[in-house]
Amino acid sequence: MSKHRYTSNTSLITRDISKIADLANGNLYEAVVIISKRSRQIAAKLKEELASKLEEFSSGIDNLEEIHENREQIEISRYYERLPKPTTIATDEYLEGKLVYYRSDDAE
Numbered sequence: 001m002s003k004h005r006y007t008s009n010t011s012l013i014t015r016d017i018s019k020i021a022d023l024a025n026g027n028l029y030e031a032v033v034i035i036s037k038r039s040r041q042i043a044a045k046l047k048e049e050l051a052s053k054l055e056e057f058s059s060g061i062d063n064l065e066e067i068h069e070n071r072e073q074i075e076i077s078r079y080y081e082r083l084p085k086p087t088t089i090a091t092d093e094y095l096e097g098k099l100v101y102y103r104s105d106d107a108e
Contacts, residue, residue, distance in 0.1 A: 015091065015095075019095065020032075020035075020091075020094070020095070023094065023095070023097075030103075031094065034094060034099060034101050035087065035090045035091050035094050036087075036090070037101075038090035038093060038094065038099055039086040039087045039089070039090040040086070042086040042089050042090055043086040046080065046083065046086065049080075050076070050077075050080045053076050054073060054076065054077070057070055057072075057073045
């Protein structure tokens with residue numbers, strides 16, 4: 001299994017809300033929107049990666065032995081289950097200044 005690029009902590013940690021809001025000019029709602037949009041992007045990408053890896057195991061004919069257990073398929077699924085949650089990854093990226101975002105009023 002290859003090493004994944006997401007290195008966030010998988011355990012829950014307390015976040016400083018004022019620091020999150022400060023990065024969005026004091027607007028906590030804006031910060032939450034930014035983080036949630038990035039989280040959805042990450043979740044979609046992870047889902048796509050997992051689906052493409054699991055697609056290798058699908059066959060047109062359902063064989064009872066194949067359905068019973070496929071070790072490699074189980075390991076791939078477990079690997080993705082152990083990854084940090086998309087919201088954690090997005091929050092870390094936001095706090096580290098790795099996200100680029102534009103406000104709609106900036107476009108004017």
